[in-house]
Amino acid sequence: MTIKEVSDKYQLSTDTLRYYEKVGLIGPISKNKSGIRDYKEVDLRTIAFVKCMRQANMPIDKLIRYMNLYKEGNKTLEDRKQLLVEQLHKVEKEIQELEKAKERLCYKIDLYDYQLLEKNLSMEKETVL
Amino acid sequence: MTIKEVSDKYQLSTDTLRYYEKVGLIGPISKNKSGIRDYKEVDLRTIAFVKCMRQANMPIDKLIRYMNLYKEGNKTLEDRKQLLVEQLHKVEKEIQELEKAKERLCYKIDLYDYQLLEKNLSMEKETVL
DNA sequence: CCTTGACTTAGAGTCTACTCCATGGTGTAA
DNA sequence: TTACACCATGGAGTAGACTCTAAGTCAAGG
Numbered sequence: 001m002t003i004k005e006v007s008d009k010y011q012l013s014t015d016t017l018r019y020y021e022k023v024g025l026i027g028p029i030s031k032n033k034s035g036i037r038d039y040k041e042v043d044l045r046t047i048a049f050v051k052c053m054r055q056a057n058m059p060i061d062k063l064i065r066y067m068n069l070y071k072e073g074n075k076t077l078e079d080r081k082q083l084l085v086e087q088l089h090k091v092e093k094e095i096q097e098l099e100k101a102k103e104r105l106c107y108k109i110d111l112y113d114y115q116l117l118e119k120n121l122s123m124e125k126e127t128v129l
Numbered sequence: 130m131t132i133k134e135v136s137d138k139y140q141l142s143t144d145t146l147r148y149y150e151k152v153g154l155i156g157p158i159s160k161n162k163s164g165i166r167d168y169k170e171v172d173l174r175t176i177a178f179v180k181c182m183r184q185a186n187m188p189i190d191k192l193i194r195y196m197n198l199y200k201e202g203n204k205t206l207e208d209r210k211q212l213l214v215e216q217l218h219k220v221e222k223e224i225q226e227l228e229k230a231k232e233r234l235c236y237k238i239d240l241y242d243y244q245l246l247e248k249n250l251s252m253e254k255e256t257v258l
Numbered sequence: 259c260c261t262t263g264a265c266t267t268a269g270a271g272t273c274t275a276c277t278c279c280a281t282g283g284t285g286t287a288a
Numbered sequence: 289t290t291a292c293a294c295c296a297t298g299g300a301g302t303a304g305a306c307t308c309t310a311a312g313t314c315a316a317g318g
Contacts, residue, residue, distance in 0.1 A: 003294090003295075004293095004294070004295085013276085013277075014294095014295090015276070015277055015278075016276065016277085018296090018297090019276065019277085031296095034283075034284060034295085035283085035295080035296060035297095036283095036284075036285095036294090036295055036296075037295080037296090052230050052233050053230070054275095055226045055230050056227060056230030056231070056233075056234065057227075059274080059275095060275065060276095061274090074248070077241060077245055077248065078245065080241065081241035081242070084237055084238050084241065085238060087234060088238065091227050091230055091231045091234065092231065094227055095227050095228065095231070097184045098184070098185060098220050098227070099224065100181070100184070101181050101182065101184050101185030101220055102217065102221065104178075104181050105185070105213055105216060105217045105220065106217065109210060109213050109214060109217065112206060112209065112210035113210070115206055116206055116207065116210065119206065131264085131265085132265075133264070133265090142306085142307075143265090144306070144308075145305085145307085147267090148305080148307085160266095163265085163266090163313075163314055164265080164266060164313080164314090165264090165265055165266075165313095166265085183305095188304075189304075190304090
């Protein structure tokens with residue numbers, strides 16, 4: 001699979017894909033004789049995971065640490081789990097904060113609706129009289 | 130209320146408070162004869178709102194636009210509401226994405242628990258034999 | 259009076275995560 | 289075979305949101 005195809009499939013720019021590879025988040029990706037990347041199934045799975053974790057706002061350096069632990073094999077299971085648990089907590093907290101913000105937004109929007117209603121009523125009055 | 134007290138109350142650094150004022154997100158804050166800021170009740174309410182919107186990941190420039198509309202008064206009600214509605218949609222989408230990430234994290238953590246269990250069992254076997 | 263600690267300013271610096279650029283090679287359809 | 293879109297590299301540049309620094313002012317306590 002070419003970098004363009006991967007880019008389209010996962011909605012990550014080709015620049016981003018190369019950047020992720022450079023910093024060690026994915027790959028190294030195998031290349032054909034003329035140096036062009038050929039993404040394999042396992043690469044795609046890594047990319048999907050990375051994308052998901054990035055959407056969970058996991059910072060790049062933490063993700064890199066996770067990937068490095070992964071490469072070290074079985075003895076790092078506990079550490080890797082720990083990283084994910086930490087991230088889970090962060091995600092839960094963020095969801096809570098967003099929910100709070102959401103409520104406030106809804107409340108304010110309601111207020112605006114009310115104010116707009118009043119404004120329109122008074123304009124109508126003006127027009128009628 | 131001094132900048133330090135506000136900083137403690139809202140968990141925003143004094144630098145950040147001054148920065149918000151500089152870019153026009155809050156204030157201008159009134160100052161005493163020797164030039165020291167004195168935050169009033171209305172400032173605190175603005176700060177609380179700004180903090181909430183920032184936690185909702187509303188970009189600074191959008192917030193500034195909102196604040197400017199607010200200062201223009203009644204005729205901008207519709208526009209302001211529009212900004213908030215947009216932001217609400219963004220927040221809802223982000224919550225969804227975080228929920229997705231959360232599920233994936235939970236799933237992976239479960240897998241790790243299982244793998245760790247297996248590992249410990251086999252270690253126990255080794256010890257016993 | 260002097261020190262200490264909190265306050266002020268303007269402006270430079272930092273961090274994260276990309277994103278863009280210049281330059282040059284590749285592959286395939288007409 | 290030439291045009292075209294795509295690929296590569298290293299390194300510079302950007303956006304957003306702070307964060308820090310230097311240099312100075314001010315009020316209170318010892």
